[in-house]
Amino acid sequence: MTRFPVSPILREVGDYPFVRLDEAKRRVAARGVRLIDFGVGDPREPTAAFIREALADGIRETMEYPKAVGLPELRAAIAAWIGRRYGVDVDPDREVVPTLGSKEAVFSLAQVVVDLPGGRDLVITTQPGYPVTERGARFAGAEVLRLPLHESAGFLPDIDAIDAATLDRTALIWVNYPNNPTGAVAPLAFYARLAALAERHGFLIASDEAYSELYFGDEAPASAIQVADRGNVAVLNTLSKRSSMTGYRSGFVAGAPDLVAALKRFRPTVGTAPQEFVQRAAVAAWGDETHVEDARERYRVKRGLIAGALERAGLRIAGSEATMYLWVEVPGGRTSEEFATGLLDHGIVVAPGSFLGPAGEGYVRFALVPTIDDCRRAAAILEDVL
Template sequence: MNPLLDQLQPYPFEKLRQLFAGITPDPAYRPISLGIGEPKHPTPAFIQQTLADSLGGLASYPTTAGSDALRATIAGWLERRYGLPKLDPATQVLPVNGSREALFALAQTVIDPSRDALVLCPNPFYQIYEGAAYLAGAQPYFANSDPARNFSPDYKSIPAEVWARVQLLYLCSPGNPTGAVLSLDEWEELFALSDRYGFVIAADECYSEIYFKDVAPLGGLEAAHQLGRTGYPRLIAFSSLSKRSNVPGMRSGFVAGDADIMKKFLLYRTYHGSAMSPAIQAASIAAWDDEAHVAENRAKYIAKFSQITPMLQQVLDVALPDAGFYLWAHVGKLTTLSDTEYARRLYAEYNVTVLPGSFVARDAHGINPGQGRIRMALVAEQDECLEAARRIVEFTQKQANRR
């Protein structure tokens, strides 16, 4: 067996299952889960219909590069969304089976394990980054988020000898779980470090279309263009239809950026067997070409967050995020409970599931930046999320009275 597999930690939801082992929640409450970031809004009918109408394509093997039509559609969306100059669909865009598998695969493409490689990850983070690092023969290096910096890591504090070993840097903007969006100044700082040390930047942007302000979140390719970085050197952006269009089961996304890296990535994927079904490609074209359903989806999240955030602020240290569909809350405003004990008691007493923050972070540089926090995914319909929020408020107030 591959010994690198032994370095992998259990996934957060396996840890959650173990945390809840032996608990029977109060049957007076129906179960509500805010634990998993799986979109629950209905899939638009036109996407479903396009998928059903395209099943004739199942008789053919798809190419790893995807169809010319899909790549051109994705390039067009990037140009409209981010104000980019015309992209070359043949060399700068590649469809993938969801951003998750592509985020993992990129590390296997760009890491040279013979050079004592590091993969720099935000902390807290999406666990795929860590697994990708280990299985590529590298070690993760965690950059802790700082609440005082809108949960951005202080990249300036990372020693030069660490940067010299970094071959890949994962970013998530808007962030999971914090919802923070990188500023142009932060992008400029990271591009300068990439130029100095030669590492690749993987910009995970799968939450980019769920936001609460009038201005859409800045993307990595957009930042590079605004800073005059022609050709997007050492930058690969990842996006997905899962959250944007409520189609997580389609497993459809794309990568775009540096053509030299994309050429090697396509070679890797050709051997890996990562071609997208023709039916999924057709449905993806329909989804990327339509913005009306995206605006409707965003409006639902705005309505939920505008009601639920003030409710939870009564009992938790929490603020409206820049974007995304998570609330990243500290439980210590009224209680002395740890994040794991808070989640465990909330489940037992009120049948609401939240994810302990320490499950999506690692002990690094003397702290676990997820400790004392919980992640709540407001992915269900509004009434269900409001009911969960009411229970959380009642539960937390009870804990405060027990102090």
């Protein structure tokens, strides 16, 4: 009992699953086991020096409240990056808004589009997946439909299986490619099909593309921003993974002008306008690809080390075309939590697939965030214990 009311939704959604992982890690570390942590996707790579310098140069004696619409220079840098990366010409004033990382924007988007009571009250998301889409929808009072991602379908949701009545009450559909946790990539045809449905049934597509730059094949992944008509399409991206800048908190929403206009009305109240010095660092980061190529190369080396060790131990890696994740099938009829606990006893921290939704059962996720040296150490341990 609390001495005042606490939202029942807080109880219903439970603890953020990774908080439980932290507790298990503390227990094992207390026994003196050295942990190599593949649990959470927080890159432990240095941020490029020129980005840190741009941040420092952005600090002035007097710093006023930042504006929610962001600096024009940052909106222009983001639009220019979209132009170079995807060949799409977006209007920096009507189609771009910077965000404080993308998590807050993922969480609050449902509040901006869900229409209660009596209107469109459904948010569709995919699972296994980043839990914030569902949590944000729940706090916005929406109903949530989770579409499972199955390996047999390339970890793409079966959007054609959703009936018209359901689509007609949908406010928002979340998709996330390259996908956390499965590493799957979506073809442009998938976004085009979804955009056609969104237009017909009048909902918004939110495409979370946080991992767009961490790919290992010859072709860079497509974006939902590339569909012919982006009036129903919003893309969210971030510098967190691309530029190893999780601590800076810098991302953007781009696309549907009606949504960008709504966000510009919503966001000044929320207190999520990015700090101006962070925006200066972001201008530098979006303007450079060399540091991103370096990051991709480091992930490629780490993937090789861990994937090689797992495969030699007879494990199967599912999907995992892109992102910083390896999505690994749990061997031998164990649950994903049992398998993860077994690895934790040897100091290897991974996320049980079930933490990311029921369809994640049967898999564990390795976030390739430890250093290359630690990955080498972990590879030796994995080959030894598996």
